Amino acid sequence: MMPVSTTMSEDIQTRVARVEAVRAKTREVDRIKARLGREKQFNKRVAINAELRVARQELERLATGEPISAKASE
Numbered sequence: 001m002m003p004v005s006t007t008m009s010e011d012i013q014t015r016v017a018r019v020e021a022v023r024a025k026t027r028e029v030d031r032i033k034a035r036l037g038r039e040k041q042f043n044k045r046v047a048i049n050a051e052l053r054v055a056r057q058e059l060e061r062l063a064t065g066e067p068i069s070a071k072a073s074e
Contacts, residue, residue, distance in 0.1 A: 010065070018062060025059040 010018075032052045039045050 018065070022059065022062045025055065025062055029055045029059055 029052065032048060032055055036045060036048045036052060039048055
């Protein structure tokens with residue numbers, strides 16, 4: 001079973017690419033969480049939390065099959 005939703009119009013190559021993108025984004029979210037756990041300064045934790053929120057939103061878009069716009073990845 002694939003951890004992401006699939007659409008009928010999606011071919012296998014697109015599906016595999018999306019699953020790989022989800023895995024990469026999941027690793028990124030995990031790295032950000034680890035950084036957040038290590039950081040002690042409040043202002044830096046706020047910035048890391050904002051970064052984590054954006055990464056989670058991108059992961060959600062990938063998992064549901066919606067394309068990520070160029071603006072969201074900046």
